Amino acid sequence: MSEKPVYKKKDFISDQEVRWCPGCGDYAILSSIQMAMTKLGKKKEDIVFISGIGCSSRFPYYMNTYGLHTIHGRAPAVATGLKLTNPNLEVWVITGDGDGLSIGGNHLIHALRRNVNLNIVLFNNEIYGLTKGQYSPTSSVGTVTKSTPFGSIDEAFNPANLSIGAGATFFGRTLDTDPKHMMEICKQASEHPGVSMIEIFQNCVIFNDKVHDEYTNRKTRDETTVFLEHGKPLIFSKAKNKGIRLNGFTPEVVTIGENGVTEDDLLVHNEKDPTLPLIYTQFRGLGLPVPMGVFKKVELPVFEDAVVDQMDKVKEKKGAGKMSDLIMSGETWEVK
Amino acid sequence: MEKLESVVIRFSGDSGDGMQLTGTQFSNTSALMGNDLSTFPDFPAEIRAPQGTVAGVSGFQVNIGSSEVNTPGDEPDVLIAMNPAALKANIGSLKKGGTVIANIDAFTDSNFKKCGYDSNPLKTHDMETYKVIEANITSQTLEALKDSEIDNKSKGRCKNFYALGITYFMFGRDLEPTIKWVQEKFKKRPDLVDANVKALKAGRNYAETIETIVSNYEIPAAKISPGTYRHINGNTATAWGLMQAAEAADLKLFLGSYPITPASDILHELSRHKNFGIKTFQAEDEIAAISSSIGASFAGALSLTTSSGPGIALKGEALGLAMIYEIPLVIVNIQRGGPSTGLPTKTEQSDLNQAFHGRNGDCPLIIVAASRPSDCFHMAYEAARLTLEHMTPVMLLTDGYIANGAEPWKLPDLEKDYSKINSKVTTSSLEEDGSYLPYKRDEKLVRPWAIPGTPGHEHRLGGLEKEDITGNVCYDPENHLHMSKIRAKKVALVADNIPLQEIEGEDSGDLLVVSWGGTYGATHMAVRQLQKKGRKISLMHLKYINPLPKNVGDLLKKFKQILVPELNMGQMVDILNAKFKCDAIGYNKVMGLPFKISELVESMEGLMDGKGIQNPADFS
Known part of the structure; x- marks a missing residue:
């Protein structure tokens, strides 16, 4: 490996006109990821962006790297084949809540279970945008859309819980309104050997405007979100005086300095812990502040590396295969 | 000793009776003795269907000959029936005067009840046209193995x-x-070697002692063209053909696949050969299988997906994607009886229209x-050659019959005939201004193949319609028309890169059979029979x-009549008639079984004699 390449953000901007709606959260994500690419130390020609179908899936066209715009839901499967063939590539999968969790749910969970070294970015806007506004598998019950004029009835997926349940070795969550945090999560995801799942709360300005407003709005966000940092207690609020404490397995909000609560009583984030990440996934449902940052980061064998490793072992034992030997193997006979 | 030109034997029993193995041993031995042969395994979709029922019957038919053999034979001369169900399932196809060896x-x-016989079928008048040998196969096996150490169940398995x-x-x-095979197979179990060899010899000795009943035939070695031979079935040959193509193109082979009958054996075979640098990926579903292959192809592998x-x-949608990307991809369809789940273990040719139009x-x-088990090697190689040379997906059609059927294969000269495929991989296709144009074409309309990792060639491919040359997304009406024509013409131009059609026999006459x-x-x-x-x-x-x-079009014009026999309701015949307006007539059968030579001869003669033909699939 030669020295690390030096890039500017503009090196990753393709010559294609970006065609998302004005005000779409995707612009901020594109900009952050282009910026993140300059910090990875990876060569441009070794980076591939792969997407499915949907608004977010136009992403690869706008990145001046290798890229594939595939078909609806299949990006993780395409990326798996690509990564198996050339494990050296830095592969990013761009998907949305419809693409990744509905039509492509099967491929997503299997990519996570196999621990393919992919960075999967889920743009979660809780709506189908490209098809003009139907409810999605992450829409809250009661969401009124064209296909659910009386409100949606079915329960939503919890992407964090689903991903961790499927075996994601890295899960992080970030916001389209926080470029710095987004970039940091992307960088960590890229550095993580194995599959990295990133959920971005993304705003669809046309069909589901302000769906994440509670967590992105300056007025409320300090009280509604908690930023996770490995080894540090879970503290939030503008005054930095509120925290999360575990009561048995149940998390609860406490105020530091009240009822004898000190920082030492608070839950300390450990991204290697087998249980904590699953508890974080329940915060929202329990009315607690929504966690942002890296929930989980553990190292397990990486699929494509294990494939290569097994291949090398067989080669070592049997020697490199040759067709002229193979066709002569087993029983053959001469006819004169 | 009676000399035979060829003989057809069918081993038949419960699906747990080991009939596939028995048939394979008989075939391998015959090949080593210089006979030409062809085999046809015929087994139920269920791994262990209810014992003793007709549904559970597993058969293996082999045709061995002292001259050219091209099919497993129409009608068995000898039927080995391990139980009454096996007799019931096969007696209808046994040649009149043929021999039944029944395990009484x-x-x-x-057991009669399980397969719907009221009484012992061997004692009925229907059996009078056959030679019946009643053998106590189970009890004699147990008797022969009475001193063996193995348990009774294992003894029974030796029958x-x-x-x-x-x-x-x-x-x-x-x-x-x-x-020798038994000794190798049970290397670590000398007791099993001993038992199986004892059972084999006991059977042989039994037959010898009742010589008055069992005739002793000889099938002399066939006159086969000189060379080194081995046995091969279609699925193994397909796998090897693709492996050879990867070697010839100096590319790594990638298979994305999902288990399905009768295609899984290709996945199994390729998975064995990791020391060839082959990567096999058992995906979560059929769509992921082809999708992973598309990703692998973009990354520069000789990529394939196998299914039925x-x-x-x-895979239809993903096939369209590979086609509009213009990337190399081999899709193998081992056809089986359809529609829907259909007849998973039975053969058919009914996916031709799907291959043409299923997107x-x-x-x-x-x-x-x-065309036959050993030809799978050649055509798999050809599929890979064409996809790599033309940068567009190729579908290879085989079927359950040739995929599982085996025959002797004269080993080809790999160095001479299968050693060079020029893929379109490029590392230096930059324009003067330093840009890379992914859809800039050569005279055959083929585009270059720059793979990730190649500096300066970064580009994006998509399923959206693209502008020619640049590959940029483009919805312009003229461009879509232009690109649709380019993609069609690109496939049409492949005709310059394949051999001209050959004809067996004179190039004009009364009847041309197109299969x-x-x-x-x-x-x-x-x-050939009729030519003789x-x-x-x-x-x-x-x-x-x-x-x-x-x-093809010119050849069709030189015959008075054209007959197209197919194992479907009439797909190729429609294609030929639409394309060449040649008034071809179909002979179509969809019964999960291959054609019999005799039925084809009858239909061909009928047509030539002006009597017309009885098409089994005619529903008018």
């Missing part, structure tokens, strides 16, 4: 070798190859088809299906 230990009242021993005596087969009709249906939009693929794919053995034998009788009949067997060889 299994001919009990309870197939006892039956094999009987046939080895009848047809003068050498015991040694099978004994239902799986191909699921949205105007989406032509190159289509090729293998394609896995029916070659039967159509070839039927036409002096009839003006020729065979055109198609292996390059889309595009067709350039001379």
Whole structure:
């Protein structure tokens, strides 16, 4: 490996006109990821962006790297084949809540279970945008859309819980309104050997405007979100005086300095812990502040590396295969 | 000793009786003795269907000959029936005057009931046209093994070798190859080696002692063209053909696949050869299988996906993607009886229309088809060659019959005939201004193949319509028309890169038989029979299906009548009539079974004699 390449953000901007709606959260994500690419130390020609179908899936066209715009839901499967063939590539999968969790749910969970070294970015806007506004598998019950004029009835997926349940070795969550945090999560995801799942709360300005407003709005966000940092207690609020404490397995909000609560009583984030990440996934449902940052980061064998490793072992034992030997193997006979 | 030109034997029993193994041993031994042969395994979809029922019958038919053999034979001369169900399932196809070797230990009242016989079928008038040998195969096996240390259940399992021993005596087969095989197979279990060899010899000795009943036949070695031979079945040959292509193109082979009958054996075979640098990926579903192959192809592998009709249906959308990307990809369809789940273990050729049209939009693929088990090697290689040289997906059609059927294969000269494929991989296709144009084409309309990792060639491919040359997304009406024509013409131009169609027989006459794919053995034998009788009949067997060889249209014009036998309701016949307006007539059968030579001869003669033909699939 030669020295690390030096890039500017503009090196990753393709010559294609970006065609998302004005005000779409995707612009901020594109900009952050282009910026993140300059910090990875990876060569441009070794980076591939792969997407499915949907608004977010136009992403690869706008990145001046290798890229594939595939078909609806299949990006993780395409990326798996690509990564198996050339494990050296830095592969990013761009998907949305419809693409990744509905039509492509099967491929997503299997990519996570196999621990393919992919960075999967889920743009979660809780709506189908490209098809003009139907409810999605992450829409809250009661969401009124064209296909659910009386409100949606079915329960939503919890992407964090689903991903961790499927075996994601890295899960992080970030916001389209926080470029710095987004970039940091992307960088960590890229550095993580194995599959990295990133959920971005993304705003669809046309069909589901302000769906994440509670967590992105300056007025409320300090009280509604908690930023996770490995080894540090879970503290939030503008005054930095509120925290999360575990009561048995149940998390609860406490105020530091009240009822004898000190920082030492608070839950300390450990991204290697087998249980904590699953508890974080329940915060929202329990009315607690929504966690942002890296929930989980553990190292397990990486699929494509294990494939290569097994291949090398067989080669070592049997020697490199040759067709002229193979066709002569087993029983053959001469006819004169 | 009676000399036979050929003999057809069918081993038949419960699906747990080891009939596939028995048939394979008989075939391998015969090949080593210089016979030409062809085999046809025929087994139920269920791994262990209810014991003793007709549904659970597993059969293995082998045709061995002292001259050219191209099919497993129409009607068995000898039927080994391990139980009454096996008799019931097969007696209808046994040749009149043929021999039945029945394991009468299994001919009990309870077994009669299981397969719907009221009483012992061997004692009925229907059996009078056959030679019946009643053998106590189960009890004699147990008796022969009474001193063996193995448990009774394992002893019972040796009965197939006892039956094999009987046939080895009848047809003068050498015991040694099978004994060697048993010794190798049970290297770590000398007790099992001993038991199986004892059962084999006991069967042989039994047959010898009742010589008055069992005739002793000889099938002299066939006159086969000199060379080194091995046994091969279609699925192994397909796998090897693709492996050879990867070596010839100096690319790594990637298979994305999902288990499905009868295609899984290709996945199994390629998974064995990791030391060839092959990567096999058992995906979560059919769509992921082809999608992973598309990713692998973008990354620069010789990429393939294998399946059967239902799986191909699921892959349709991704096939369109590979086609509009213009990347190399081999799709193998081992056809089986359809529609829907259909007849998973039975053969058919009914996915031809699917191969032509089974995608949205105007989406032509190159289509090729293998004609017999060993030809799968050649056509798989050809599929890979064409996809790599033309940068568009190729579908290879085989079927359950040739995929599982085996025959001797004269080993090809790999260095001479299968050593060089020029892929379009490029590392230096930059314009003067430093840009890379992914859809800039050569004179054959083929685009370059720059793979990730190549500096300066970064580009994006998409399923959206693209502008020619640059590949940029483009919805312009003129451009879509232009690109649709380019993609169609690109496939049509492949006709310059495939051999001209050959004809077996004179290139004009009364009747031209046009067949394609896995029916070659039967159509070839039927036409040859009639040619020997002096009839003006020729065979055109198609292996390059889309595009067709350039001379097909001219050849069709030179015959008074055209007959197209197919194992479907009439798909190729429609294609030929639509394309060439040639008034071809179909002979179509969809019964899960291959053609019989005799039925083809009858239909061909009928047509030539002006009597017309009875098409089994005619529903008018």
